[in-house]
Amino acid sequence: xxxxxxxxxxxxxxxxxxxxxxxxxxxxxxxxxxxxxxxxxxxxxxxxxxxxxxxxxxxxxxxxxxxxxxxxxxxxxxxxxxxxxxxxxxxxxxxxxxxxxxxxxxxxxxxxxxxxxxxxxxxxxxxxxxxxxxxxxxxxxxxxxxxxxxxxxxxxxxxxxxxxxxxxxxxxxxxxxxxxxxxxxxxxxxxxxxxxxxxxxxxxxxxxxxxxxxxxxxxxxxxxxxxxxxxxxxxxxxxxxxxxxxxxxxxxxxxxxxxxxxxxxxxxxxxxxxxxxxxxxxxxxxxxxxxxxxxxxxxxxxxxxxxxxxxxxxxxxxxxxxxxxxxxxxxxxxxxxxxxxxxxxxxxxxxxxxxxxxxxxxxxxxxxxxxxxxxxxxxxxxxxxxxxxxxxxxxxxxxxxxxxxxxxxxx
Ligand SMILES: *Cc1c(COP(=O)(O)O)cnc(C)c1O
Numbered sequence: 250x251x252x253x254x255x256x257x258x259x260x261x262x263x264x265x266x267x268x269x270x271x272x273x274x275x276x277x278x279x280x281x282x283x284x285x286x287x288x289x290x291x292x293x294x295x296x297x298x299x300x301x302x303x304x305x306x307x308x309x310x311x312x313x314x315x316x317x318x319x320x321x322x323x324x325x326x327x328x329x330x331x332x333x334x335x336x337x338x339x340x341x342x343x344x345x346x347x348x349x350x351x352x353x354x355x356x357x358x359x360x361x362x363x364x365x366x367x368x369x370x371x372x373x374x375x376x377x378x379x380x381x382x383x384x385x386x387x388x389x390x391x392x393x394x395x396x397x398x399x400x401x402x403x404x405x406x407x408x409x410x411x412x413x414x415x416x417x418x419x420x421x422x423x424x425x426x427x428x429x430x431x432x433x434x435x436x437x438x439x440x441x442x443x444x445x446x447x448x449x450x451x452x453x454x455x456x457x458x459x460x461x462x463x464x465x466x467x468x469x470x471x472x473x474x475x476x477x478x479x480x481x482x483x484x485x486x487x488x489x490x491x492x493x494x495x496x497x498x499x500x501x502x503x504x505x506x507x508x509x510x511x512x513x514x515x516x517x518x519x520x521x522x523x524x525x526x527x528x529x530x531x532x533x534x535x536x537x538x539x540x541x542x543x544x545x546x547x548x549x550x551x552x553x554x555x556x557x558x559x560x561x562x563x564x565x566x567x568x569x570x571x572x573x574x575x576x577x578x579x580x581x582x583x584x585x586x587x588x589x590x591x592x593x594x595x596x597x598x599x600x601x602x603x604x605x606x607x608x609x610x611x612x613x614x615x616x617x618x619x620x621x622x623x624x625x626x627x628x629x630x631x632x633x634x635x636x637x638x639x640x641x642x643x644x645x646x647x648x649x650x651x652x653x654x655x656x657x658x659x660x
Contacts, residue, residue: 250563255629258560264553267625270541273475278638281609283448283588286474286538295537299530321480321523321534327539328482331547332446332467333456340519340534341469341482343467345447348466348483350381351495351522353412355465356441357392358382359492360411364389367405368396368411368414371421376445399424403434410440417455418448418586421613423578425453425586429460436454436461447471450482452554452587452623454547457484464489472623473542475535483522490518499524505608529632541625553624554587561589561620562628564636570644571636577617590619597660601653602642608635612660 259265270431273279274287279287302343303311312318325339332339342348353366366380377514381395408412413435433441443464449455453470457465463486467481474641485493500506501523503510504516558581566569574591593616600612608618620635642648 250560250567251634252630255560255633258556258629262629263549264545264624265628267541267545268628271626273626276607278635279626280620280622280635281611282312282474282623283452283471283619284611285470285477286451286647287626287639288621289474289541291537291540292474292476292534296530296534299533300585304530307600317527317529320529320536321527323437324480324532324536324539325482325519327536327542328450328467328473330637331455331473331542332450332484333454333458333460334484335458335487337519338458338487339482339484340522341480342523342527342532343481343483344478345406345445345466345481346375346379346560347467347497347524348481348522349376349414349443349445350383351497351524352388352443352464352466352483352485353383353392353414355493355495356412356443357387358494359489360439360441363409363411363439363592364391365407365410366412367400367402367410368394368412368449369416370396370398371419372396372414372416373420373445373447376416380414388594392645398415398578402431403481406435406438406440408438409436412441412443414443414445416447418452420448420586421617421619422590423586423588425449425579425584427463428456432460436463448586448588450543451624458486462486465554469535473535473644474625476531478531478536478537479535479538479569480528480532483519485519485522487518488522493521495522501525501527537581545625554622555582555585557622557627557629557632558582558585558587558589560632561622561636564632565639568636568640570640574618587623588619588621590617592616593618595648597656598648598650598653599642602648603638604652605653606642606647608638614660618642 303315321341324341329339385391435442441463446467450467467486471476498513502521504514578589579585596616596618597612
């Protein structure tokens, strides 16, 4: 594969113009959109508007005048088509961790006589931590975490299991679970299924309704480009809205928040999942970021994502200097998300050296270098440049330099 093949692909790329909708630093190839998406120009503009004009000028009247109060639902409506969810099943609020708490606790309460939450070893830690916290709060009789090896998930789905909680795309390896099949197998045993879409939403097509998922959560600041600490989203299938009661019964989830009733009465439908006042500035930034997706076909985006990861991998394999980097992501693109991960004993220092030379991946302890591929703002030619720089860092052993060994607080 030559640079000219890649520039030709860029010329034919139907998504090429999307790059213009982002602020990107010069001379940087950003392969970390799976940790923090790049800044959409619309978000930069919107934050000015919300802060200076709306808050600065219209003050409290903005809740009505600028529909701040509608943001959790309005923003959710922009996410719903990206995850295959029909109307009124998605809401934007809080973080994934908090939304997991709400959904897990509520799902456990729906499953009388069952107490096990099955999850996977190697899942993102917060998912497992939240179950451990619920176990400590409710006691083991009501909640017990059973986190099993990937190969043992199916055999762990027994009639004692209340909830199956999985991350659709593994954050370390990028392996994709078969959502449809696992959801069906679990539901055949009466198990409720909760999917974490942190590395799926905005990266590949998700079909929650078609897979008959019960619940899901996902991230605003990764592939959705909502900015650091952007609010998360929560999905609950309509069929559960009447039976479910989430425990964080705050006033924003009340059926009539401004009646100031003393007795909690949950709002009907998805709104009952709100807790406190939405973070308006952050949510407006996410809302604007989602404009980038309005005319996106997720299947077309997926095609480019696969082509980018494949080009990167092909170029990598042409370079003997890169043989030391061991691929831990699936080779089969049909089960690989929008990322490639490699292990190396000097992974941390290699990441630092790459960043210093204008290629930004990230490091995941203890020894993983993770490259994320965001089809909206990456070009095919960037794969070539990134590999060139990677070859330089590896063949000249630049990563052994002292300044690349020091660990920062956030890695
Ligand atoms: C990034 C990520 C999270 C983040 O959780 P927050 O509570 O929103 O910080 C959760 N789960 C997975 C799988 C992730 O990758």
